[in-house]
Amino acid sequence: EAGVAQSPRYKIIEKRQSVAFWCNPISGHATLYWYQQILGQGPKLLIQFQNNGVVDDSQLPKDRFSAERLKGVDSTLKIQPAKLEDSAVYLCASSPEGSPYGYTFGSGTRLTVV
Amino acid sequence: GQQLNQSPQSMFIQEGEDVSMNCTSSSIFNTWLWYKQDPGEGPVLLIALYKAGELTSNGRLTAQFGITRKDSFLNISASIPSDVGIYFCAGQLGFGNEKLTFGTGTRLTIIP
Numbered sequence: 636e637a638g639v640a641q642s643p644r645y646k647i648i649e650k651r652q653s654v655a656f657w658c659n660p661i662s663g664h665a666t667l668y669w670y671q672q673i674l675g676q677g678p679k680l681l682i683q684f685q686n687n688g689v690v691d692d693s694q695l696p697k698d699r700f701s702a703e704r705l706k707g708v709d710s711t712l713k714i715q716p717a718k719l720e721d722s723a724v725y726l727c728a729s730s731p732e733g734s735p736y737g738y739t740f741g742s743g744t745r746l747t748v749v
Numbered sequence: 750g751q752q753l754n755q756s757p758q759s760m761f762i763q764e765g766e767d768v769s770m771n772c773t774s775s776s777i778f779n780t781w782l783w784y785k786q787d788p789g790e791g792p793v794l795l796i797a798l799y800k801a802g803e804l805t806s807n808g809r810l811t812a813q814f815g816i817t818r819k820d821s822f823l824n825i826s827a828s829i830p831s832d833v834g835i836y837f838c839a840g841q842l843g844f845g846n847e848k849l850t851f852g853t854g855t856r857l858t859i860i861p
Contacts, residue, residue, distance in 0.1 A: 639791070666846045677753075677837050677851025678792065691848055726791050730846055737782050738846075740791025 637661065639741035641727050647747045653715040656744045660708070660729030666690075667704055668738065669712050670726040678726055684710065685732075717748045753838055753852035761858050762828055770836060770855045771822040778840030781814050781821040782849065786835045795836075796823070825857075833859050 640659040648654050660667050665686050670678035681700065683691040686707035695702070699718070704710040714721055724745050730738035755772045762768060772781070780799055784792035796807050798814035798821060805812055811824045821838055835856050839849040 668848070675854075677839070677854055678849070679851070680848040683846075683848060685846070728791070732846065737784075737794045737797055737849075740793070742790050 639727055639729050639739055641725075641741040641744055643744055644742065645745050645747075647749060648717055650719055650748050651716040653713065654717055654746060655711050655713045656725050656727075656746075658710045658712070658727030658741060660710070660727070661731075661739060663731060664729035664739075665707070665732040666730045666738070667710050668728040668730075669702055669710070670728065670740075672724040672726055672743070674723070681712070681725075714746075717746075719748050722746055722748045753840060753850060755836075755838055755852040755855050757855060758853070759856040759858065761860055764828060764830060764859050764861075766828050768825040768828055768832070768857060769822060771820060772838030772852045773820045774840055775819070777818040778850070779818065779843060780841040780847075781812075782839045782841070783810075783812050783821070783823045784837045784839060784851075786837060786854075788834075792837055828857075828859060830859055833857055 642657050667684045669681040671681050672678040681695045682702045684704040687704045702712045724743040726740050726743045728738045728740040753772050753774050782797045783795045786792045796812040801818050802816045803814045809826045835854045837854050838852040841847045
């Protein structure tokens with residue numbers, strides 16, 4: 636099966652600019668996650684969707700970050716305006732409903748804010 | 750928030766050596782998972798543990814779920830060059846679709 640697709644792979648922007656990332660999960664996977672991985676750290680959950688509803692966004696900095704999952708398939712994560720500390724890899728992951736086997740991550744988008 | 754501490758932070762070993770790393774938590778998790786991350790890629794699941802005291806193997810990898818549910822270890826036997834990467838433990842309060850709390854990572858390097 637095809638994996639979790641993310642684009643772009645790399646993005647460099649200036650602080651205060653806006654940026655958007657796209658994720659296409661594995662077909663049929665109901666749950667989609669966005670994680671932020673700062674260099675040298677483990678990934679941290681930003682937001683979790685079940686179909687097109689939000690399950691957990693408690694760690695999402697809502698003053699600048701937003702995410703949507705239209706029609707319960709693809710998802711976009713947006714940052715507006717970006718700060719230097721947003722430099723990180725943004726990982727998307729998906730899992731089938733009720734699966735006990737963890738979930739599948741995409742290759743991520745590496746964001747550098749200068 | 751919750752944090753998982755991994756040790757060692759980095760390891761430098763020779764090919765063929767055995768490797769051991771562990772992960773501790775200040776709180777209980779009901780599922781422990783071990784992931785490997787290669788440069789430029791997302792984490793890939795190696796082993797999942799669901800019961801306290803459980804010992805599970807996957808080829809040369811062996812992991813155990815601590816009896817207190819606050820720790821886990823991962824062993825790699827007879828290391829090979831493709832074992833190079835960063836290993837993360839992750840805990841879940843439940844299992845399956847719940848969020849993962851990741852550890853700080855152990856970077857494994859094989860010295861020629």
